[in-house]
Amino acid sequence: MGAPDTMANARIALDAFGGDHCPSPEIEGALRAVRKGGIEVVLVGDERKLAAALDAQAPDWSSLPLRIHHAPDVITMEDSPSKAVRGKPDASMPQCFELVKKGEADAAMSAGNSGAMLACGLFKYRRIKGVDRPALVTSTPTRTGALTTFLDVGANVDCKPINLVQFAVLGAVYSASNFSKAKPKVALLSNGTEEGKGTELTRTCDQLLREHPSDAFEYLGYAEGADLLGGAVDVIVADGFSGNIALKVMEATGRALGGWLKDAIGSSTRAKLGALMMKPALMGLRSALDPDSYGAAPLLGVRGLAFICHGAASPNAIETSLAQVARSITKKLAPQLEAAVQHHKPLFDAAKAAESAS
């Protein structure tokens, strides 16, 4: 077992059997991250398999801030979320959360089943006192180069006003912490920015956020789909149904256009030659748009740090995500979220009152 080289390192429990191609990208990404310093990784999963892979890939691994925590079982993509908390307690994913609970790690990270991650967050960490439901967060690339924090992207599909206003607060704290925004600009995703647009739900939340201005963020009103990529809004809040759809449409459109571009390039020799000349520029574009470079999606609203990576996460994505998780640990994201929830109690009380009045 490797020993941590310093106790000041951010300690991350990484589910080594989460991603589609596990455990290779997890091991490779962890090795890269710990070699850069400042991070200690606990690889969670089958001890024999992990030790054999580490011995083969990095014979010096025992001198790195890296260790293995044995977990004999695996949560699959087909497992129901409850499997992760009840059916397979010894699986690598729930064991990551146990390590955090025992104080042996500061955050849990997995490229596995996101429903199971949500269940682990809810049942192992429990919710932050005052938070009704946690949210799943992602970051969208924008033309200005800044990333926009977008939540909820799928944890809660049937939302009430209290959920959306809490997502606004949680998202603002994350944006401030992760992207060093002093006072993030927050907006509600809607079907238009004009007066009278939105649903009953968004109109109620819009009014609540206007009537209870926060010192932690600036509320802008409604945002549209284009704002997810525009860079002018720091945090965009949606219910988990339309948020998840928006995220998947964005990813699918990107993939479809990439495919169409490939078809266009393959259509003639001249186009192929042209593409060859454009390759360095196109590769730059590809890396700017690569979801791998945007790191992991935090689960916000639970009493501990949990981050979810894309199932197809590459070693590079794992490395980037570990660095991002380490930043959240160092910046004390978890206590900041709890403090913000207490601080915004008047807004949340008003949201609950609005709900029972309607």
Add this chain to the structure above:
Amino acid sequence: MGAPDTMANARIALDAFGGDHCPSPEIEGALRAVRKGGIEVVLVGDERKLAAALDAQAPDWSSLPLRIHHAPDVITMEDSPSKAVRGKPDASMPQCFELVKKGEADAAMSAGNSGAMLACGLFKYRRIKGVDRPALVTSTPTRTGALTTFLDVGANVDCKPINLVQFAVLGAVYSASNFSKAKPKVALLSNGTEEGKGTELTRTCDQLLREHPSDAFEYLGYAEGADLLGGAVDVIVADGFSGNIALKVMEATGRALGGWLKDAIGSSTRAKLGALMMKPALMGLRSALDPDSYGAAPLLGVRGLAFICHGAASPNAIETSLAQVARSITKKLAPQLEAAVQHHKPLFDAAKAAESAS
């Protein structure tokens, strides 16, 4: 005034003062469409302005199946929907609907304010008997080349089960008529296709559509964002809130990627040269993705034909849209929709029962 050359022509009342650059694209598009034959256009708007523009652009216009219907007023993008039906009865947009009501045209078409078009449809045509709310429809490009019918994209944001199942029927009839699909494949937009996904609303509708199979369409279950561009589903049904967001995210992602590609091309001389060589292929791609080539969005569920074009519609888009509207007239879309609504009464009754039971 020009006289129609044959009464068998599809007669379209075109709001000449709807689009962002009106009336040029409308006039140019109408001239192209009527010259191709089979279509008679009534250009609706300020008579003097229209006659002067026609005289300048097409001195022979009085021999074409084209005439002017005078409407002194204009509905702007800033006007509230009620302006179109009460405040400005002499505006070009509501006058198109009046022409259809009087039997002087078979369909109304405008590139103007879509909220006002919806209001005109509702208050001038009235709803089809048995339809609770109309839907706004669009067609999305897919990699297979087929277009997918997508509704509702913004007419109704707060939907009940009766609305979604009616959208499924209306969308299926439109897909069968417009794209000659014998038995269109219909799916509900959701946040995933796995069991347990979806909202209370989508789960109720999913059950209703499974329990009441239709002979007019095949119900597939849930679709995801990627299916909007995949080509395997003919009709995708959503509430107007998430549908509008999905549509705008798709358009915005396309624009953003186009912008990023331009930036990449501009980044070096080599890339610029490469792009020059790729130009014919890229232009093909651009036209395949051009929303202009997908025609107008019908408003389904009202007792008459109404089609809405993009505000920035080019002459080409107006021409394509007129041809599409003519096809709907020839194929008798309006009576087909009314018959389908009657035919699916058991499904609609079940949806209403499900709602009052919940």
